[in-house]
Amino acid sequence: MRLDLTILVPHLGFLAEGALLTLEACVLALAGSVALGMLVAVARTSASKWANRLAFVYVDLFRNIPFIVQLFFFYYGLPEIGIYIDAFATGVVALSIAGGAYASDAIRAGILAIDNGILEAAEVSGLSRRVTFTHIVLPIALRTSVRPLGSVLINMILTSSVLSTITLNELTGNARIVASDTFRPFEVYVVLLVVYAALTYLVSLGITLLHRRLNRDLQGQVS
Amino acid sequence: MLKVENVKKAFGPATVLDGVDLTVNPGEVVSILGSSGSGKSTLIRCINGLEKLDAGRITVDDFDVSRPKELAEARKRSGTVFQLFNLYPHLTALHNITLAPIEVLKRSRAEAEAEGRALLASVGMGDRADAYPAQLSGGQRQRVGICRALAMKPRYLLLDEVTSALDPEMTAEVLAILARLAASGTTMVFVTHEIEFARQISHRIVFLEKGVLLVDLPTKQFFSADGGLAQPRVAQFLSKMRKD
Amino acid sequence: MRFAEFTPFDLVLLAQGLGVTIGLFLVTSLIGLLVGVLWGVVRFYRVPILMQLVTFVSEILKNSPVLVQLFLVFFGFPAFFHLNVTPVQAAIVTLSANTAAFVYVIAVSSIESIGRDQIEAARVFGLSRWQVLRLVIAPQAAAFSIGPLTALLVNQLQVTSLISVIGVMDLAKIGATLNLRTLKPFVVWTAVGILYYLTAKLVATLGARLERRLRAHSAFRCL
Numbered sequence: 001m002r003l004d005l006t007i008l009v010p011h012l013g014f015l016a017e018g019a020l021l022t023l024e025a026c027v028l029a030l031a032g033s034v035a036l037g038m039l040v041a042v043a044r045t046s047a048s049k050w051a052n053r054l055a056f057v058y059v060d061l062f063r064n065i066p067f068i069v070q071l072f073f074f075y076y077g078l079p080e081i082g083i084y085i086d087a088f089a090t091g092v093v094a095l096s097i098a099g100g101a102y103a104s105d106a107i108r109a110g111i112l113a114i115d116n117g118i119l120e121a122a123e124v125s126g127l128s129r130r131v132t133f134t135h136i137v138l139p140i141a142l143r144t145s146v147r148p149l150g151s152v153l154i155n156m157i158l159t160s161s162v163l164s165t166i167t168l169n170e171l172t173g174n175a176r177i178v179a180s181d182t183f184r185p186f187e188v189y190v191v192l193l194v195v196y197a198a199l200t201y202l203v204s205l206g207i208t209l210l211h212r213r214l215n216r217d218l219q220g221q222v223s
Numbered sequence: 224m225l226k227v228e229n230v231k232k233a234f235g236p237a238t239v240l241d242g243v244d245l246t247v248n249p250g251e252v253v254s255i256l257g258s259s260g261s262g263k264s265t266l267i268r269c270i271n272g273l274e275k276l277d278a279g280r281i282t283v284d285d286f287d288v289s290r291p292k293e294l295a296e297a298r299k300r301s302g303t304v305f306q307l308f309n310l311y312p313h314l315t316a317l318h319n320i321t322l323a324p325i326e327v328l329k330r331s332r333a334e335a336e337a338e339g340r341a342l343l344a345s346v347g348m349g350d351r352a353d354a355y356p357a358q359l360s361g362g363q364r365q366r367v368g369i370c371r372a373l374a375m376k377p378r379y380l381l382l383d384e385v386t387s388a389l390d391p392e393m394t395a396e397v398l399a400i401l402a403r404l405a406a407s408g409t410t411m412v413f414v415t416h417e418i419e420f421a422r423q424i425s426h427r428i429v430f431l432e433k434g435v436l437l438v439d440l441p442t443k444q445f446f447s448a449d450g451g452l453a454q455p456r457v458a459q460f461l462s463k464m465r466k467d
Numbered sequence: 468m469r470f471a472e473f474t475p476f477d478l479v480l481l482a483q484g485l486g487v488t489i490g491l492f493l494v495t496s497l498i499g500l501l502v503g504v505l506w507g508v509v510r511f512y513r514v515p516i517l518m519q520l521v522t523f524v525s526e527i528l529k530n531s532p533v534l535v536q537l538f539l540v541f542f543g544f545p546a547f548f549h550l551n552v553t554p555v556q557a558a559i560v561t562l563s564a565n566t567a568a569f570v571y572v573i574a575v576s577s578i579e580s581i582g583r584d585q586i587e588a589a590r591v592f593g594l595s596r597w598q599v600l601r602l603v604i605a606p607q608a609a610a611f612s613i614g615p616l617t618a619l620l621v622n623q624l625q626v627t628s629l630i631s632v633i634g635v636m637d638l639a640k641i642g643a644t645l646n647l648r649t650l651k652p653f654v655v656w657t658a659v660g661i662l663y664y665l666t667a668k669l670v671a672t673l674g675a676r677l678e679r680r681l682r683a684h685s686a687f688r689c690l
Contacts (some may be wrong), residue, residue: 067625068631125327176538203624211372
């Protein structure tokens with residue numbers, strides 16, 4: 001019963017490959033989540049009752065159904081309707097859709113927080129709704145929601161471990177392989193816990209920096 | 224010509240404008256005075272189409288602001304400067320100014336930026352073009368606000384209490400710019416509390432009281448004993464404002 | 468099973484799976500609640516070493532994937548400590564600890580929200596630290612934390628689905644079994660998703676009702 005971490009040394013490269021795949025999947029899924037989140041946030045702040053309702057149902061459903069169920073729905077379901085994509089693509093799609101439900105809340109809050117006077121200034125200067133949205137509303141909303149979107153990313157990194165259940169060899173997937181090859185599951189998973197915690201810590205540090213940088217020019221905006 | 228005809232506007236049970244008539248000719252500077260709550264700002268917001276009229280008609284060079292198809296044309300002809308600046312916080316001073324010329328007037332970026340820089344230089348802010356609103360003082364922000372409105376080359380400049388949020392020093396720097404604009408023949412509709420300043424630059428002064436336009440006189444007559452001051456409400460208002 | 472089609476017995480299977488899910492959810496929530504509050508008390512009393520340990524453990528548990536925690540307990544503990552760990556035991560240990568980590572955070576923040584001055588005021592009247600905790604803090608903290616706790620429990624309900632990966636016959640595992648047998652992923656995962664969704668809504672509704680009742684009792688405090 002001795003904790004011997006040196007047995008992991010030969011496997012570090014393999015684990016790093018997994019970590020890289022985890023990060024790739026999460027970065028792509030974050031982009032997908034934010035894109036989807038923007039659409040849904042727009043729908044939820046729009047005047048159209050239908051768009052509103054639909055967006056609400058999406059957010060409500062995907063926040064109240066376990067991710068693993070969503071993942072299996074796509075992984076086993078998509079081939080049924082003739083869509084053949086690999087485990088990585090399926091994972092990114094599922095993470096994006098699940099993350100989009102959370103991202104939309106963050107972005108929606110950012111949109112609702114925008115000072116009405118700014119929108120009036122845009123309106124009277126003749127900017128179209130589309131331009132107002134793309135050049136004013138979205139950039140401001142995205143800046144103010146950096147932190148909540150960062151939480152979405154951190155959750156996504158943790159959730160991505162579930163992708164190992166659809167044979168994707170990301171960090172957790174590779175760790176499972178190492179655990180069964182070395183017969184040292186305890187060491188492997190203890191290290192894995194710490195690695196994930198360190199990873200999310202680094203990400204949250206990065207988010208704090210980004211938030212500070214992006215909002216430098218927004219601070220002190222008192223009238 | 225900017226024409227306001229029998230305009231009525233109420234917010235719920237509160238009547239804010241109760242049959243206002245006003246005509247502003249090109250080249251004129253018209254100041255709107257009145258105590259707070261008299262409907263001055265609402266009148267400006269009706270002219271630029273931010274509020275819907277309950278009754279009456281407003282035309283800017285014959286474009287009716289109540290008709291959705293004509294509103295865009297009417298808005299191209301007027302520019303608004305706001306009390307609380309309402310600058311876009313995520314854009315630099317220069318980009319605050321160039322956004323509408325590029326997106327609405329379809330000017331090239333280079334051209335719009337050259338004009339924007341020239342405008343900023345003309346208000347003494349040539350060196351702050353790349354600053355963000357939060358990095359500017361209130362007076363500087365309002366100068367950017369004026370440039371943003373002017374960049375659209377409006378025929379009518381609508382100024383909604385543009386110095387109320389500023390301290391006296393900053394007020395002076397903004398008023399100096401407005402005086403220059405007035406002298407150069409810019410048409411202005413100027414809602415203000417700065418009575419002395421209004422007296423110096425305006426051709427005409429109108430006085431609003433509880434949504435009714437009580438007085439509409441050339442500046443000189445407005446301040447004469449047998450003109451505007453003959454109205455007890457005006458005399459009362461002026462003496463109160465001067466005391467403050 | 469050789470029959471590819473759905474049979475009425477599948478409904479019984481689903482109900483059993485749901486029962487296992489809800490049962491484990493209730494048990495682990497209760498344990499997690501008790502342990503988390505206990506950790507909060509440790510922090511309130513500023514017990515040296517123990518307090519740092521608790522904070523560290525809760526940080527690791529919050530910032531690492533539950534799936535990896537499960538693997539550590541289910542695969543790692545037997546190998547390292549030479550224990551016998553059944554899937555259900557691993558599930559109970561892991562989910563309880565994970566819930567406790569989040570309950571701890573809620574407990575600490577709700578104690579802090581009550582404010583140091585209130586605590587000091589009570590101490591001035593000669594109440595012991597335990598009396599302050601029991602008479603002043605606990606009732607207020609309970610009312611304050613029902614909202615966050617409800618959100619946490621809705622989330623933890625979904626987290627339970629991960630225990631299917633180590634073989635616990637919960638709702639998600641039944642879904643996987645039916646999916647393999649019938650090869651009708653859309654039907655199976657939609658049904659499983661709906662059951663999770665309804666259960667989550669039930670938890671949220673009960674939480675909201677409890678919160679209303681508690682708030683009604685403590686309305687006079689909302690000055």
